[in-house]
Amino acid sequence: MKLWASAVWIARKDLASWFRDRTGMMLGILLPIALVTVFGMVMKYAFGGDSGMPKVELWVTDEDGTEKSRAFVAALREVGMLRVLPKAGVPAPSAGDVRSKVADGDAHHALVVGKGFGAAMAEGKEPPLLLVRDPGRVMESRLVGIGLMQAVMAAAEGRGMPWLFASMMRRQGMSEQGAERVRAGMDTVQALVERFAGGAEPELRQPGVSVAAPTAFDVASMFEDLVPVQKEDVAPPERPKTLGYQLAQSVAGMTVMMLMFGLMACSTTLLQERDQGTLRRLLVSRAPRQALLLGKFLFCFTVGLMQLLMLFAYGELLFGVGAFRDPLTLVVLSVTWSAAATSFGMLIAVWAKTQKQAEGLATLLILVMAALGGCWFPLQLADLPWYAEVVTHATLTHWAMSGFQGMFWHQKAFTDPTLLRAVAVQWGFVVVAAALAWQLWRRRFLSG
């Protein structure tokens, strides 16, 4: 037979086989569709969508309560890169409350607009602003700095540049008299720019060149740290200095995701047992039939626990993530996640009729859960719609990440309510998944 004729026959045979397993085939088609949808949505919201900028969460409390301070907070809400909390109309927490939020890891930046803000703005003096922040969140800190300047400039109705420059020079060690001279000079510059922008002095323009009018923001955005804001760093003292947020995120995220893939491979040994005939032999043995499923669970759980501890040990060795600072918490979280990921794998294995179905569905669910659960990038930057928030909280990976990030980044012990909640949700899943797996196991494997 000719080469191409033979090849076509082989391809036809494989296609016929592929189409025969309808569920496996659908999963193969659904997988890329689901991934494109989920990643597209997450990227859109996480990285700013149309605005092209990620949004940073900033808690704000206004202790001044003047028209100027309210205008400033309103201007903050208008800044594209900030997501100001609480939302408009919701009573703001106290300065102590927002400080606690940062200390507890529930927020990474909080701004306290102090009493006298309105008066300071009116007099062109430094406004009392206190930024409480987690110093490890460097990227967010820069974005907040830029956002603050935009809001200050907007609140100063475009005339804030002179006093911002004067203030900056004062902080650089310039005398009061010198700072005032800078301010006066900047006033002159600002007036000139405004005359140029307003077309008051046509001779300032190049002949034949159309020039867009510079705004206050365009000038100011060159200096992200221009706003004179007092900074208060709040971070757990035990956190390793070498640990950055992105590093902690990726070590935890990749570990959580890869464990699911690893345990999926272990779980499908159940299907291998069926295909190679050993399952029938085991079912005829004296062993209780529950023991077969339980044995598989124990196998996967043990492998998972070993993998987790090895990955964390490696992360500690290479990056100094502080994984073994609190061994008990590490063990509690690792045991919990290993059990939850195992239950997930077992559920898929007893549901699937073929290895192809199991692999297709597992890949689909694991990648989607990893993206939505924050394994790949921090979802704190994402301005997700409410339904997406619900979906992310419904993923198993979200709760695993919540636990591991609580331990790595916020240096919490497993007795902390945040970690306890994460652990409880995962064990809840273990119970439900185990019950479902048992029912499916009985129906699929024992009910002949």
Place this chain on the structure above:
Amino acid sequence: MTVAELLAVDDLHYAYGERVAVRSATLSCMRGEILGLLGPNGAGKTTLLSCVAGLLARFRGALRFLGQPFTPANDAAARARLGFVPQELALYEDLTARENLRFFARLQGVPAVGADAAIDGALALAGLQERANDRVASYSGGMKRRLNLAVGDLHAPDLLLLDEPTVGVDPQSRNHLFECLLELRRKGRTLIYTSHYMEEVQRLCDRIAVMNDGRVVAIGTREELAQRAGMPGADLERVFLALTGRSLRDDA
């Protein structure tokens, strides 16, 4: 029930959905005999064996073991009386023969003190003492078949169920398997043996149950079957074709 009757299958009926695989099958197996279960493809041999082994539970009819109701699907103690040698090579290829035997011995409830002796006995039965610590993956097809049989008999069950245990083996290994089975009978084991091969059944089995279209159409010694078919002295193949017809059968 006679004193010698070990297993009785009474009016057994099993269907996979709409497709009936076994209908009104009735037979008995005597203690210490090798009962051959012979039939064309799709006759219901494997289904009948699966019901007896407890792999299928939703059948109509009854099973009795030594005169008592027998429900191996729900009763681990009942299953302990059975040994099962499936058609597939139901072994773990990554493990050695000894490791396979140790694992199945544990699951069959062989006491720890007697486990080593049982494993050595099984290895001797399979003729694999010298390769006991090699991985099964490195074995030939015949060696795997012998080990497959030895695993089934590891816990010295009262009744050993064999589902076409000689598929795909060379004449030497097949001959060894026959000798193993005859040795087991000498030890007092009772065997139910399914096969397509007439010469195997004729050589090994004390009695033969012929199945066709889900029913046991005849049971007895070879000579009794020949009488029943009206062909005294005929060989088993001719008797079999007379009892089951010449039309082609398809596997289910």
